[in-house]
Amino acid sequence: MTQSPFATHEVFNQSPPFEDVNLYTADQPLVAAVRANGGISAEQELSDFGRHWGSAAMAERGRLANENTPKLRTYDSKGFRRDVVEFHPAYHEVMAHSAHAGLHNSTWTEQGRPAGGASEVIRAAKFYIASQVESGHLCPITMTRAAVAALGSQPDLLAKVMPVIATRSYDPSFAPWWGKRGMTLGMGMTEKQGGTDVRSNMTRAERVGDGYRITGHKWFMSAPMCDAFLVLAQAEEGLTCFFMPRFAPDGSVNAIQFLRLKDKLGNRSNASSEVEFVGAYAQPVGEAGKGIRTIIQMVQLTRQDCAISSAGLMRSGLAHALHHARHRSVFQKHLADQPLMQSVLADMALHVEASVALVMRLCRAFDRTPADAAEAAYMRLLTPAIKYWVCKSAPPFLYEAMECLGGNGYVEDGILARHFRESPVNAIWEGSGNVMCLDVLRALSREAEAAAAILTSLAGETHGLPGAAEAVAFIAQSFRRPDSERVARLAVEKLALLAAAAALNPINPRHAELFAATRLAATHPSMYGAIDLDPADIRALLERALP
CATH class of the missing domain: 2.40.110.20 (Butyryl-CoA Dehydrogenase, subunit A; domain 2)
Incomplete structure (x- = not known):
């Protein structure tokens, strides 16, 4: 095809559309x-x-x-x-x-x-x-x-x-x-x-x-x-x-x-x-x-879906960012080969892997609730905690994914701008963050023995992971405080992180260890990629995120 005499440039070094992809098999x-x-x-x-x-x-x-x-x-x-x-x-x-x-x-x-x-x-x-x-x-x-x-x-x-x-x-x-x-x-x-x-x-x-x-x-x-x-x-x-x-x-x-x-x-x-x-x-x-008691049965399920949806939005953000980085060259190297971008993407991949493990573990509890009292207690206590952490994680995560695409991530032609605008809603609807924390406190007060059993179980499932024992002790101490509402956000976040590490541990012990080391044993930095991961772990995380 003859090039137009008015053409000023050739379009190249742009990532192809991320489509015609099997969104299940591509997500290990x-x-x-x-x-x-x-x-x-x-x-x-x-x-x-x-x-x-x-x-x-x-x-x-x-x-x-x-x-x-x-x-x-x-x-x-x-x-x-x-x-x-x-x-x-x-x-x-x-x-x-x-x-x-x-x-x-x-x-x-x-x-x-x-x-x-x-x-x-x-x-x-x-x-x-x-x-x-x-x-x-x-x-x-x-x-x-x-x-x-x-x-x-x-x-x-x-x-x-x-x-x-x-x-x-x-x-x-x-x-x-x-x-x-x-x-x-x-x-x-x-x-x-x-x-x-x-x-x-x-x-x-x-x-x-x-x-x-x-x-x-x-x-x-x-x-x-x-x-x-x-x-x-x-x-x-x-x-x-x-x-x-x-x-x-x-x-x-x-x-x-x-x-x-x-x-x-x-x-x-x-x-x-x-x-x-x-x-x-x-x-x-x-x-x-008894209208609240009736309709809360509906709300429990919609809260579950809020967490699932937010995890899905983050997964999409990660996939688009990683796909772009593998095709975009900057300073004679693909973005995905730049050490700093690798650190960012690997940290994001670790967050998504733990999130999907956690929401699927929660859904297993919903499956088993009718016949298993322990799973029913897990469902009641962890649903608001998981919704709190997963849904509130999504907006900053998707901002980071947008930044990986540069200006292309900020315009409405791509899907990440839509994901970013969508991301706050799941944390707001079906009970905002403070409401979720109060619901955890309410579940603890009503079912203290069952909650203690869940914490003991999580302690066993995370035994040996960095910072897990300290997190268990902090959670137990925080919820026993007479002014527990004052520290509820911190305690509920710790509870969700502990549950995420426990959910990930049987699936991928090494990644559970990395997650615990960067989220439980230490306070995770406010910016993705501000952690020190071994190059072998970075490669494994990124290959697992999008083969």
Whole structure:
């Protein structure tokens, strides 16, 4: 092809797109963590999923879904109130692919009971991979999956909706849920005056016939195009959980009025709304006056997914940074061969490897909770601690990944700018950092013996690792202090680091030793790469991160 006479330069020394990659098999730490936690039987399924989601076509769908944000259509052309949210077709496509893979229901049987086996671990591996491609759509996916736990408190209602939830079809039509091929569920808890303090909710519920009429508002209600929502409202008996469908039983549009969509920093493909209920129809879920106890079963699962998603975002940041560094030459050498860049990337790889080992270990606890009291205690104590550490790690990690690409990492043409904007949300939603620390303290006070047993178990699993014994002693001492809340952040972070070292140790003892030496025996520097690793360890970490 003849070069244009106006061409000023040849484009070279740019890394090729990181696409058409199997996001499962190219991630050795993920493969090892899945195997270690019981998911080996699904390796072919996960490889197929990783190949599909790592394709250029899925990357393009993710881009389009984020660049073409949802739009609220309050009225139709004739002036009738509709409150419909319109999405770009790419959003519906990624939703359909997630639904087909069972990300919204595969941890439940068709009757709404835990599926057992390694279903949590296998699903988590898919969720982790999907978050690397498009995170926003995972909000309705995770809420649909988690809502089943709360609906279990109302067996008659669960029996009605579960056949529709249990399909692997995605049906975006605006129609009553009982006539659809598949359905999604959302959640509305927070109000203007209370936020996390949902006991201050003022939305009220009045019994009318066989149901209730809900009047009030929610300051944040994500995924407003879901087919139904679990919401909290004040009934005569106190704060109660309710199932609120988009359509009333007679087929009319329910009185759920969306005021506006939130203009968020990230999470752009997903709609989040402010909403008013103007006598909206709803059915109670669980015991009246025990709404928090009912809906917290849902929140526990969404917190789990926050941690999985944040780990996935960090993995994607690492993979893109390492891929770029292996193709970009600076000062006559590839970036990946520069000693300082190697130190940065290896330190980041160590962080991701420990994070994925930890979240998969947590998912194993979710799998085993129904039959194992010790695993159930691990799940209750460690879920908020793991969400705290993993989710709050993501923003600074992704900033570092952006910097590895230089200016290319900072522009919206690449995925890292989107990841960076997305990264704070998981630490904020489903309970901020302070709330997570308070939940750990609450679990300790309610189940002191079980918590002590978990700490003893972690001590055994990390025996001999640098700084582990000292970390165990510090954690135990901190939580016994009368003013334990003052040091809760430090103690909870130590607990998560200890649990990460314990999760990594049986998978890769050498890397667990490095993690403990740089995070437990010493305070990790605020900048990645500000540690002294042996060149052989650097090579092993980077080869394992992205062969």
